[in-house]
Amino acid sequence: MDPRRLRGLFPPRRPRFLRGPSIAHPVVAPVIRTNRLVLRPHRMEDARVWWELENQRTARRYLGWPLRDRRRSRGHLRHRTRHTRLRQADDFLALAVERDGRLVGDVSLHLRSTHAESRAAEIGWLFDERVAGRGYATEASAAMLTLAFELLAAQWVFAVSHPSNARSIALAQRLGFSPAAVTESHATLLLTAVDWARAGPRLRREFGIRLPGEGPARARAVLVAR
Numbered sequence: 001m002d003p004r005r006l007r008g009l010f011p012p013r014r015p016r017f018l019r020g021p022s023i024a025h026p027v028v029a030p031v032i033r034t035n036r037l038v039l040r041p042h043r044m045e046d047a048r049v050w051w052e053l054e055n056q057r058t059a060r061r062y063l064g065w066p067l068r069d070r071r072r073s074r075g076h077l078r079h080r081t082r083h084t085r086l087r088q089a090d091d092f093l094a095l096a097v098e099r100d101g102r103l104v105g106d107v108s109l110h111l112r113s114t115h116a117e118s119r120a121a122e123i124g125w126l127f128d129e130r131v132a133g134r135g136y137a138t139e140a141s142a143a144m145l146t147l148a149f150e151l152l153a154a155q156w157v158f159a160v161s162h163p164s165n166a167r168s169i170a171l172a173q174r175l176g177f178s179p180a181a182v183t184e185s186h187a188t189l190l191l192t193a194v195d196w197a198r199a200g201p202r203l204r205r206e207f208g209i210r211l212p213g214e215g216p217a218r219a220r221a222v223l224v225a226r
């Protein structure tokens, strides 16, 4: 069986007490608004659309997810509703992306390293094929990167795709990522805090990205208070 499938079925999660230090300002599932989209925690009300979305051909092909029936898909979504906080290494945050009240995609961040000077996160994206090619994935991912660099204070964010996943690689490159490594099965692209300082303000303006609160400092206070 493809090891990515096995990983999907049995995610390797170390117990919390073995996962090292916590970051000083954990990020707790925020609601982020852009010109066209809302990013917010997942909800069970979306179970039907989530089932359609996660079983689409491109998603299964490139994420290595198994075909899930409605019951398993509900379990998977429930799991996602609980992944709402980034505090320790391996924490996972998944946000639903909504357009006019309908679920159209999912963007996620895996916190990989918590040390302030080398804080790293991995971004993931998955969008409904029925709304492909409208820039929603670019807009939502730019919003997630805003969270990563401006709330989480990541020093770099990377994206891992299959080398034949041209649309995912093109998406990363539209956002300013550069190729960092490539093997037969993985293409890794990297965006550093320095890259973000150059490209982030333009992306934020272009897509009208609004974090909770007025700016990073206030937003952080709101998030930590929960």
Ligand SMILES: CC(C)(COP(=O)(O)OP(=O)(O)OC[C@H]1O[C@@H](n2cnc3c(N)ncnc32)[C@H](O)[C@@H]1OP(=O)(O)O)[C@@H](O)C(=O)NCCC(=O)NCCS
Binding pocket: 058, 059, 062, 063, 123, 124, 125, 126, 127, 128, 131, 132, 133, 134, 135, 136, 137, 138, 139, 160, 161, 162, 165, 167, 168, 171
């Ligand atoms: C990867 C994935 C999210 C890319 O979706 P996408 O539809 O190509 O991306 P976008 O929604 O940003 O659309 C981009 C297209 O819209 C166009 N576009 C239209 N309006 C736009 C706007 N306002 N802003 C940006 N782009 C816009 C772009 O020019 C681009 O067109 P092109 O494909 O002809 O170059 C999607 O293929 C997917 O979900 N794949 C399965 C999951 C996966 O592979 N994940 C990767 C592993 S984590």
